[in-house]
Structure formats: structure tokens, C-alpha cells
Amino acid sequence: MPTYKLTCFNVRGRAELIRLLFAAGEIPYEDVRIEWDKWPELKPISDTPMGQIPTLEVDGQVICQSMAIARFVAGKAGLLGKTNMDQARADMLLDGGMDVGKLFTEMVMEKDASKKAEKKKEFGEKHLPPFLALYEGFAGDNGHFVGDSLTWSDIGFFNMMDFITAEYPGALDGYCKLNKVIDNVKSNPGVAKWLKERPVTNH
């Protein structure tokens, strides 16, 4: 049985999708968390292929890039999608989500208070509603984006909305199918357990 070691900062951030996928797949792994202030001294000596984290070590081989790692773990957990086409649809929905996720992250990380307030308004009014309307259209009545079972695109959507609803609490009100997707993810036994146990962090 392979051993997995995930290394990331002590945040949910870019690693949380990976952690959720390990949880959903009930795959044991070492969840190594580095504090921000320790990274400068660790970075030169760390075995990171591209000098950045997260990284996943699999039996001595190191993979980098959070989405490449997530896709790898989703594959191991049987959550990629059943056919090539299903896998492509899952990829496409995750890519589309990341475009919006990027804008959201920019808003959250904005240090200037008045610029942040402006960005928050713009995101909430201009970017979020069309995204949710589009994805409500993509979601099946069964609460899955692809096929008839849980895939990593459901989990990716849940993870992103977990961050977004912290800033926009009522964002998902009225989106029946999207709420069903969220419920499906939350009720996966591995995910439910992780959500109860995971360390609480600001990001």
C-alpha cells in the first residue's frame, strides 16, 4: 500500500481539496502543516520540485501543483469520473470554478480596506450570481455535476463555496440543485468525519 505525505501551510487554502479527497476516499495520509514563519528557512532544504507547496510525496516521488495533486488523489479515490468524457466534464467544471475562485481570493487577500470593500461588492454583485446560475444549470437533479455519483467536481464546488459562503452567507439560497450537491458532499462519511475533525484555520 503506497504511503502519502501531503505538505502544505497550516491553512485550508490550496490543500483543502486534496485533504477532502483523501477523506472521501478514506485513504490514510500524513498531513504535514508548516507555519508561514518557518517556510523561509525550510524552503531551500525542502524537497519541493518547483520550490512551492503543497507537494505530495508518494513512495518517495514528489508531485507538485495543487490541482495536479488533487486529480491524482481523486483518481486513487475513484472520484475522477467513470468515462473519459465524465472526467473531462469534471475537469471543465473545476477549471471554470477556479476562474471565479481566483477573483474571490484576490478580494480576500486585498490589504487596503476600502479597495477590499469595493472588490467585495463587485464580486458579490457582478461575478458570483452569474457563476452560481450557470452552475445550477450544470448540476443534475440528483445533486451531482457529472453522472450519477460523487465526483471530485462536486467536492471542489463544495470546498469553494465553503470559502465563499463565509463572506457571502446567503449566496446559495434558492439554488436547489447546488444545495443538493453540497448536501451530497457533506453526507459522504469520510468527508463528514473530516469536517468534524479538521483543524480550524482562518484560510
Add this chain to the structure above:
Amino acid sequence: MAPRYKLTYFDVRARGEPTRLLFAAAGVEYEDVRITFDQWPAHKDSTPMGVLPILEVDGITLSQSMSIARFIARETGMDGKTRLERAQADAFVDELEELIPKMAGVVVFPKDKKDKEEKSKELDKLIAERLGKCEKLSGSDGHLVGNSLLWCDLVLFNIAHNIEEAYKAGTMQDYPKLTKVCDTVKANPRIAKWMTERPAGQFDF
């Protein structure tokens, strides 16, 4: 009989070319639909996410350029031999992908001379950063990952070609392993044939 795959994109290389290179390398027929920027507004609402490229296959429309490329890579066996290879290929693509839109901002769409100069400075930094990382991790025998042509090699080749031909010739000489990957791609007979036949495009990008 119509080809099974229909790719629709602008009449440029940019985000659509990796998929075209994959079809070429695999010898798979497809419909290569190119629309002009003027035609785009009329098409936009009929696409899943309001962006191009799209790929239509078996009644389904896929969106997002790298998802489409990965799908065709899987269909044609060029995504990687093991899960680990596929993850490594994905990582290279993720690292390189941003160079296309950033280059477009300098080569195709700069607002004015000042904008072009500022964006060129940022692009130079990004190229050095991303190609530097890829050079470090690349295989030494003419492939980024493993020992066969994979889609990540084609993604790199497309970007390197644009850097050399449309942006700053001579850049790639700082990256010998990556240059070897590009040479391997260029020497592939089907790719070489495609390069002599492919349309020039509305922009050389």
C-alpha cells in the same frame, strides 16, 4: 462521414493549438473550426461557459482549453503511462499555462506602447520563473516526463514557439532540456507535417 470531433476556436494558435497538435500527433481527424473575433459575440451564448475553445464530441460540448486538451490526450494515449506520470504531466501544464494569456497581453492586445513595455517586463519575469522551474524538473532525453511524447511536451512546444517567433527570439537557448523537448516534438513527422499545413491565423500567435 463527419469527423467525431469538432474543435471551435479563434483563428489563432494560443489556447487551441495544444489540442490541434494532439490531433496531429495522433493522426486523428477532426473539424478545425475557426471564427473571427467579429463573429464571436453571436456565438458566445451558445457555448457552455461563454469562452472558447469548445470541443463537440458525441453530442456533448466541452469547455476549458486544458480540460479539452487533457481529454484528447487521454483519448489518444498521450496523457501519461501511469497515474504518477499523468500527475507530473498535469503539473508541467499547470506551471506553463499562464504564459499564453500573459503573452497575448503583450503580443496581441497591448493598449499602447507604455502598456506593452510594462507587460513585457512582467512577462520576462514570468517566463524566467516558469521555464526555470520546468527546466529543473524536465527529463534530459527530449521529454518532460517519462520517455514518450505526452501532451505536456506539446503544451511546452506551443508556448516556446510563440516565445521564439512572436516575442523574443533566443529566449529558449537558456533552457537546454526544454529546447531538446521542443526539438523532439518538431522532429515528429506528423507534427512537422501539421506545421507546414496549418493556417497562419488571424494573428501569428
